[in-house]
Structure formats: structure tokens, C-alpha cells
Amino acid sequence: MEKTDSELYLRQLELGPMENFVYLVGSKKTREVFVVDPAWQVDTVLRIAKDEGLKIVGALISHYHFDHTNGIEELLEAVDVPIYVNKKDIPYIDVKKDVLKGVDAGTKVKAGDVEIEMVHTPGHTPGSQCFHVRGHLISGDTLFINACGRTDLPGGNAKELYHSLTGTLMKFDDSTVLCPGHNYSDKPVTTMGEQKKHNPYLMCDSLENFLKFRTGVAEIR
Numbered sequence: 333m334e335k336t337d338s339e340l341y342l343r344q345l346e347l348g349p350m351e352n353f354v355y356l357v358g359s360k361k362t363r364e365v366f367v368v369d370p371a372w373q374v375d376t377v378l379r380i381a382k383d384e385g386l387k388i389v390g391a392l393i394s395h396y397h398f399d400h401t402n403g404i405e406e407l408l409e410a411v412d413v414p415i416y417v418n419k420k421d422i423p424y425i426d427v428k429k430d431v432l433k434g435v436d437a438g439t440k441v442k443a444g445d446v447e448i449e450m451v452h453t454p455g456h457t458p459g460s461q462c463f464h465v466r467g468h469l470i471s472g473d474t475l476f477i478n479a480c481g482r483t484d485l486p487g488g489n490a491k492e493l494y495h496s497l498t499g500t501l502m503k504f505d506d507s508t509v510l511c512p513g514h515n516y517s518d519k520p521v522t523t524m525g526e527q528k529k530h531n532p533y534l535m536c537d538s539l540e541n542f543l544k545f546r547t548g549v550a551e552i553r
């Protein structure tokens with residue numbers, strides 16, 4: 333997947349046994365890109381970057397879970413680049429901490445003239461973050477197409493996820509292209525406008541209803 337923005341390079345790769353989406357995102361002009369959630373077949377990511385004349389300038393981590401981070405060390409063996417992780421997820425990642433750069437909500441990085449903003453969306457994990465770039469939202473496991481992330485793993489919090497979905501992501505323009513962290517739907521991307529109309533988790537009008545819809549029990553984790 334590569335979108336039509338005259339400057340933006342965005343490619344979506346389905347890799348690994350859990351239908352993960354790994355992304356290359358950056359500048360068409362300078363050919364500088366970030367790898368979003370390096371995992372599974374890093375050799376494939378590196379081959380595509382080489383074939384397309386791309387320079388990897390860093391990695392962006394949406395959250396600490398193994399299926400999104402198991403390729404960090406392999407990536408670093410090939411390229412010496414910063415690995416950007418929300419500060420709240422750093423304690424959970426099983427790599428040498430000195431290779432990680434802790435970021436906060438609103439941190440921005442650039443590949444050429446293309447700026448990418450970190451959007452902190454806790455709930456799936458304490459440091460879950462999405463990446464907003466030129467009308468696109470790479471959402472990790474916070475928001476899927478017609479679904480959302482689970483909260484029953486270490487650091488998960490359903491109340492925080494509800495507020496991330498309804499208080500943060502709902503504010504994005506309807507035209508924003510949603511690029512999720514897994515291929516869990518019949519299409520690889522959608523728009524926030526479509527999700528506001530059809531995603532049941534975004535349509536919940538209260539935390540109580542959100543919790544009931546998720547679990548059948550109104551219990552706040």
C-alpha cells in the first residue's frame with residue numbers, strides 16, 4: 333500500500349503468523365523512512381527497503397507486545413537507528429534499554445519533510461501510541477477496523493482505552509485514513525469517518541456501555 337500524497341511514502345506489509353501489519357513510512361522525495369513495529373520477517377523489510385532505494389532512519393513502536401517488537405534487535409544489526417517508544421512502555425520491552433528513545437504524547441520526528449506525530453493512546457498497554465502523518469493514522473493495536481485492542485494483558489486498562497478511543501481518536505477528521513496493526517478485517521485500511529459510523533467500540537456512549545459491550549460485565553479494570 334502506497335498512498336497518493338505527493339510527498340508521503342507509506343507501505344503496509346503483512347508479516348508473521350499473527351497477521352501483523354508492519355509499515356514503512358516517510359518521504360518519497362528523500363527516500364528516508366521509519367519502520368513501524370519491526371517484527372517477524374525483518375529480512376523482508378530490509379529487502380524491500382533496499383529494492384526501493386529507501387534509507388531506514390528509525391523505528392516507531394506502537395506498544396511493547398512481542399508480536400510488534402520481536403524484530404528490534406535484528407533491525408539494529410542491519411542499521412544503527414533510534415527506536416522510538418513511549419516512555420510508559422519501555423519497562424516492558426525485553427531489549428537493551430539504551431537502544432530505546434523514550435517519547436511522550438506529541439513528540440514529532442521527521443523523515444525528509446514528512447513529519448510524524450506520536451499520539452499517546454493508553455489502554456491496550458500503558459504506552460500504546462498511534463502515529464499521525466499527513467492524514468493517516470497508524471493505530472497499532474489501539475484501534476482496529478470495527479474492533480479495538482484487548483486489555484487483559486499486563487498493563488492493559490479498559491477505562492484508559494475507552495478514553496483513548498472516545499476522547500483522543502474520535503477527534504481525528506473523518507477523512508483520516510486508518511491503518512491498523514493487524515489484518516483483522518476484510519480490507520486493510522479504512523477511514524475514521526467509516527469507523528465512527530460502524531465501529532461499535534467508538535459508538536459506545538458511556539464507559540459502562542463500553543465495558544458491558546466488551547465483556548458483558550460493567551467492571552472497570
